[in-house]
Amino acid sequence: MYAWLWHRLPGRTPARVGVLALIIFAVTAALWFYVFPWASLHLPIDSSGFNG
Amino acid sequence: MLLTVGAIGLLFIGYLVWGTALRAASAQRALTNELNQQWQRAPARGAAIDVSSEQFDVATGQPFAFIQIPAFGRQWRFTLIQGTALAQLNVSPGHVPGTQWPGQLGNFAVAGHRVTAGNPFWSLPSMKDGDLVYIETRLNDYTYRVIGKKWVAPTDLGVLEPVPDHPRQRPAKRLITLITCDPAWTGTHRVIVTGVLVSARPR
Numbered sequence: 242m243y244a245w246l247w248h249r250l251p252g253r254t255p256a257r258v259g260v261l262a263l264i265i266f267a268v269t270a271a272l273w274f275y276v277f278p279w280a281s282l283h284l285p286i287d288s289s290g291f292n293g
Numbered sequence: 294m295l296l297t298v299g300a301i302g303l304l305f306i307g308y309l310v311w312g313t314a315l316r317a318a319s320a321q322r323a324l325t326n327e328l329n330q331q332w333q334r335a336p337a338r339g340a341a342i343d344v345s346s347e348q349f350d351v352a353t354g355q356p357f358a359f360i361q362i363p364a365f366g367r368q369w370r371f372t373l374i375q376g377t378a379l380a381q382l383n384v385s386p387g388h389v390p391g392t393q394w395p396g397q398l399g400n401f402a403v404a405g406h407r408v409t410a411g412n413p414f415w416s417l418p419s420m421k422d423g424d425l426v427y428i429e430t431r432l433n434d435y436t437y438r439v440i441g442k443k444w445v446a447p448t449d450l451g452v453l454e455p456v457p458d459h460p461r462q463r464p465a466k467r468l469i470t471l472i473t474c475d476p477a478w479t480g481t482h483r484v485i486v487t488g489v490l491v492s493a494r495p496r
Binding site for chain 2: 269272277281282
């Protein structure tokens, strides 16, 4: 999977590293600010209330 | 692929430990400012509990009081909001809807996260009889003294009754019930700490 992704990135090695860093940053931000807050509302982690 | 899944898993754990704490701290600052501004617009009139019962009309998610528990540390202070669904507990300890309000006859129930959202009730299982709980509302400062602690199933709603576990009795005491999960990170049991009102004085 990683080799497949690497070969489809544009440009030479420095450009590919830059694009890859941008992708990782964007995915991490999406997870941190959108996916994880949503998941934490729906997973049974520390559901301390009686109606939560 | 497994490496990516593992990295996302670690990131999620990091979010639960630090991300939720940062988000809750930011929400606490906003709620504290909001409550202070509300109280400045409508200044307290010094009505103590036995002079006129304090009235509460609070929408879900809105702040209405501060809670301090010295046994948790000198800096431990949270804004209480209305509601105990995860959307509320993820930002602050909340008042269990349908239970009484601070100072009222019956049972004022408050639930909070044991872990995540800044771990507000992390130390609840270690509370002892005699520990004090301070509730500061717009009109009054209420002091409750802890008188008991027990573990129940999440389905045991009797602890929320005006007279806990005695649904048909009329309340004669002004109680507070603090609730969190146990063991930490699970939803299998609830720690229930009960306190009784020992003083109410105007702010």
